[in-house]
Amino acid sequence: MKETKVLTEHYDKEEYRFLEGYQKWGGYSMLRKALKMKPGDIVEMVKASGLRGRGGAGFPTGVKWGFLPKNGEPRYLLCNADEGEPGTFKDRLIMERAPHQLIEGMLIAAYAIESHKSYIYVRGEYNYPIRVLEKALEEAYQAGLLGRNILGSGFHHDMDIYRGAGAYICGEETGLISSLEGYKGQPKLKPPFPAVQGYLKKPTIVNNVETLAAVVIILRDGPEGYRKYGTEKSPGTKIFSLSGNVLRPGNYEVPLGFPLKDLIFGLGGGIPNGHQLKAVIPGGSSAPVLTAEEAMRATLDYECLANMGTMLGSGAVIVLDDRQCMVDCLGNLMHFYHHESCGQCTPCREGTGWLDKITQRILSGQGQPADVDLLFKVADNMKGRTICALSDAAALPVMSFVTKFRDEFDYYVHNGKSKVKGKVLAHAQMYH
Amino acid sequence: MPRCTINGVEIEVKEGTTIIQAMMAHQQRIAHYCWHPGLSVAGVCRLCMVEIEGNPRLQIACNTVITEGMKINNTSEKVKEAVKWGLDFHLINHPLDCPICDQAGECGLQEQYMEFGKYDPEMAEPKQKKRKVVDLGPRVVLDSERCILCSRCVRFTDEVSKSYELGIFNRGDRSEIGTHAGKTLDNKYSLNTVDICPVGALTSRDFRFRQRVWYLKDQNTICNGCSTGCHIKVYFNKEGFFRVKPVYNAEVNGYWMCDEGRDIYRFANKENRWQQGWYRVDGNIVELKPAELAQKIQSLVTSQSAFVVTGQFTCEELDRAIGMFVKKVGASNVFHWQNEPERWNDFDGILLRGDRNPNTRGLLEVFQKLQINTHWDQLIQKLQQGMIETLIVAAPEGVTWYPDFKEKLSIFSKAKNLIWLQSVKRKEVEELPHKSLYVIPLKSYVEKNGTFINYAGLRQSFKAVTTVLHETLTLDQALGLMLGSWEGLIPVTQNASGVTANAMTLVETERPKDRVLNETRKRNEFIFQRGRL
The missing domain is CATH 3.10.20.740 (Ubiquitin-like (UB roll))
Structure with a gap:
């Protein structure tokens, strides 16, 4: 079983992170090609490729670009590198190994949407990627790949790195915009959508790191070449961040539609020490959990996972084996969402805290039989009631955990301890 | 469409x-x-x-x-x-201590609960603890636990007062309203944040814990704090007036009013007023009912008298009072006491205007109608020359906005007899060493019907809110009694015992008996009122 390395083809080469090495392997030739094309043609090309946003929502990128009003207002391109979804570490890989690939992708995207200013919003904890990116930007400016009159084409573009302060919510595109504007990182009401009124009230496109890097591949291979991988509705390849109870966790690039089973047991090397697979969170912590049986059937593409009631999300596959207590796992997640809710909308502000308090109480052995239903009810009423999707992100795991692993929850509230034998509740000890 | x-x-x-x-x-x-x-x-x-x-x-x-x-x-x-x-x-995190909350009775959460709720809470967890008594500024106190983070107050300071003092700090259910570093909620409109707060989080330092709102009645009137003439609602009960809130009016004040205007209720409260008319004889104070005193001093008003008025009275009062005076004494002896006329055109861009008289336009209109073209200097000249025997002063109600009040008082005391008509009690007046001083308490603006003409020429009529002191007089009644010519003032009726009206019954019949008491608040009236505020 092998990865399909399209985006990450040269990531194993140390020199690839520097301009010279990047150009040695064909870097920036796609920018040269793009600068000779009409911006509209690039947008059409991306539309035709069917590239879907790699940040989590999976919205078609070309369609998003097409939302920009055609009125000559200044536009902004923002690269969302605030990789905050627990379990996700694919953007970091790109930024560390191929910063120029990101810059090239951003330049092509900027040229396509006729933007002259872009920001890379990197999460604050990414010290090393930021340093690599800064170096890469410096190199690009010196080589005339950024700034005025890029490669003699007459196209100007400036790029900056903005360092976030580590809030999960700033990975939400309007939250990112608020943060970049200097305000508290809180999502904005939609409408108006960022493509119409975003950063500094100007049309803005926010794209994920992996999405922007993939634009280079689309330009190289053309829409048909890109569609060679993946499924009809989920074309291309994607980097999956495999973590949890697997032998070989890490980033794996595979075509969309790849069987989840093969990722875990093939590329990931299976579950160590002869333990059994219990559950898989397929798309970052906010994706509803899959049982082992479901995970064996699932393929990694948007439509299959949607049919199973979960989502591909950011592509963070978290594997849980039979040593894990699902109540404990949920407690960990709830603590995270409680901590990260921005506090703007009431259902999320109060609901995440409530869910956290209930799960912590169950974990401490003080649970009541009614608590399990209450968890579900609270989550159900948080879902879809807020400005952004953080409320859903907190609610969906609860609903799926409680539905699919009801026995463990019931056991816990009735017996005051975990159903998993010998389980030391790291989480319960941590916070109580 | x-x-x-x-x-x-x-x-x-x-x-x-x-x-x-x-x-x-x-x-x-x-x-x-x-x-x-x-x-x-x-x-x-x-x-x-x-x-x-x-x-x-x-x-x-x-x-x-x-x-x-x-x-x-x-x-x-x-x-x-x-x-x-x-x-x-x-x-879930809101304290359920309504009985000790100042907002109880006009709280958005209570109303919603009565409308949609009435069930037992399912929240069994400990509530989030936050700061309880936070001084946001000189007029506003915050209880963070009661705050539901609706952000109305933050938006108000950002969008209306443009003073940018408030913000929401921290995240999630630890979020709290607070002032930005180095700032206090100290702007001229800060109390509007209390009005728009749907819960008991922001409370007015002046009003908090002084009355339960269900013991208060309210009545709409016009603010007399400046020439804008904001539409307001005065809250009162038999213990007095307690607070003022704005009433929506698109043409004048929108949804807001200034903080200084909130203080106008104080002038009308009993403790700030003379209960009786009084004058001094041989250093002793003699108290008399206002109407009797006014009648008693009829003889003092001669052709050597002058009348000083301010723009703090209603059009109706000014029209009748000045009219009567001009008829008896003459137009050349009526003077306009102007309060900082150089600031009259000042405007803070929101509501507050430099002319702190609610009815300067109305007064000028009367002056024009009666062709009064006197100048302040003429009064001073006449006073210095001893040409004025009796000076009648219709003094302002909002004295705090008259910075030269004391100065003017010393000028007035040059007259041989000084008849002082004012609704609020002033120490400066009581301390005047004047030998022949007659003080007649007037009705405060909340006790009379009338019309103010605001800076833009908008005529705004209002009704009396309630009566605090029954025996006080309006300006025209006082002048009418003094000049002995109250025909056309108020229809003279018979009193209970069938005796033809004298000055006293005249005042008595004006008394709005029980009008206030009959007005009970409609059920659930608050629900939509909060939305309107």
Whole structure:
């Protein structure tokens, strides 16, 4: 079983992170090609490729670009590198190994949407990627790949790195915009959508790191070449961040539609020490959990996972084996969402805290039989009631955990301890 | 002009109208906390949920613009459940100590609970602890635990007062309202944040814990604090006046009023007023009923008299009083006491104007009608020359806004006899060493009907709110009694014992007997009033 390395083809080469090495392997030739094309043609090309946003929502990128009003207002391109979804570490890989690939992708995207200013919003904890990116930007400016009159084409573009302060919510595109504007990182009401009124009230496109890097591949291979991988509705390849109870966790690039089973047991090397697979969170912590049986059937593409009631999300596959207590796992997640809710909308502000308090109480052995239903009810009423999707992100795991692993929850509230034998509740000890 | 259907009623709205605006305009009930018609849309309380046909998700009415053919519903079970839960989320960390909360009785949460709730809470966890008594500024106190973070106050300071003092700090359920570093909530409009606070989080330092709101009655009137003439509501009971709140008026003040205007109720309270008329004989003070005193001093008003007026009286009073005086004494002896005329055109850009008299325009109108062209210097000249035997001064009610009050008082005391007509009690007047001083207490502006003409020439009539001191007189009554010519003043009626009216019965019949007591608050009246504020 092998990865399909399209985006990450040269990531194993140390020199690839520097301009010279990047150009040695064909870097920036796609920018040269793009600068000779009409911006509209690039947008059409991306539309035709069917590239879907790699940040989590999976919205078609070309369609998003097409939302920009055609009125000559200044536009902004923002690269969302605030990789905050627990379990996700694919953007970091790109930024560390191929910063120029990101810059090239951003330049092509900027040229396509006729933007002259872009920001890379990197999460604050990414010290090393930021340093690599800064170096890469410096190199690009010196080589005339950024700034005025890029490669003699007459196209100007400036790029900056903005360092976030580590809030999960700033990975939400309007939250990112608020943060970049200097305000508290809180999502904005939609409408108006960022493509119409975003950063500094100007049309803005926010794209994920992996999405922007993939634009280079689309330009190289053309829409048909890109569609060679993946499924009809989920074309291309994607980097999956495999973590949890697997032998070989890490980033794996595979075509969309790849069987989840093969990722875990093939590329990931299976579950160590002869333990059994219990559950898989397929798309970052906010994706509803899959049982082992479901995970064996699932393929990694948007439509299959949607049919199973979960989502591909950011592509963070978290594997849980039979040593894990699902109540404990949920407690960990709830603590995270409680901590990260921005506090703007009431259902999320109060609901995440409530869910956290209930799960912590169950974990401490003080649970009541009614608590399990209450968890579900609270989550159900948080879902879809807020400005952004953080409320859903907190609610969906609860609903799926409680539905699919009801026995463990019931056991816990009735017996005051975990159903998993010998389980030391790291989480319960941590916070109580 | 898109047409839509709201709860089965077909309506036509203006382009760009949001659902909540249309619903409020058509008296449809919709729960909301963060939305306020005078502020931008925040969309955070998530209570104004509506179901729109063809949309599987509930939408918030405050940020959804009506489009042609929209079918909107907020009475379905789905919406009711969402609103119930929306309320629940608001309540889980909100202290349920209504009996000791200052907002009880006019609290958005209480109203919603009575409307949609009435169930036992499911929240069994300990509530979030936050700061309890936070001094935000000189007039406003915050209780963070009661705050539901609707952000109305923050938006007010950002958008209306533009003073940018408030912000929401921290994250999630640890979020708290607070002032930015180095700032206090100290602007001329800070108390509006208390009005728009749907819960008991922001309270007025002046009003908090002084009265339960259900013991207060209210009545609309016009503010007499400056020449803007904001529409206000005065809250009172038999113990006196307690607070003033703005009433929406698109032409004058919108939803707001200034902090200084909130203080006007104090001038009308008993403890700040002379209960009786008085004069001094041989260093002793003799008290007399105002009307009797006014009649007693008839002989003092001669052709050597002068009348000083301020723009603090109603058009009706000024018209009759000055009219009577001019008829008896002459137009050359009426003078306008101007308060900082150089500041009259000042304007702070929101509401407050430099002319702190509510009716300067009305006074000037009367002067013009009666062809009075006197100048202040003439009065001073006449006083110095001893040409004025008796000086009648209709002194201002809002004295605090008259910085040269003492100075003027010393000028007036040059007259041989000084007749002082004023509704508020002033120490300066009591301490005057003047030998022949007669003080007649007047009715305060909340006790009389009348009309003010504001800076823009807008005529605004108002009704008496209540009566605090029954025996006080209006300016025209006082002048009428003094000049012995009260014909045409008020219809003279007979008193209970059948005796033809004298001055006393005249005043007595004016007394609005029991009018206030009969007015009871309609049930649930507050629910929509809060929305209007």
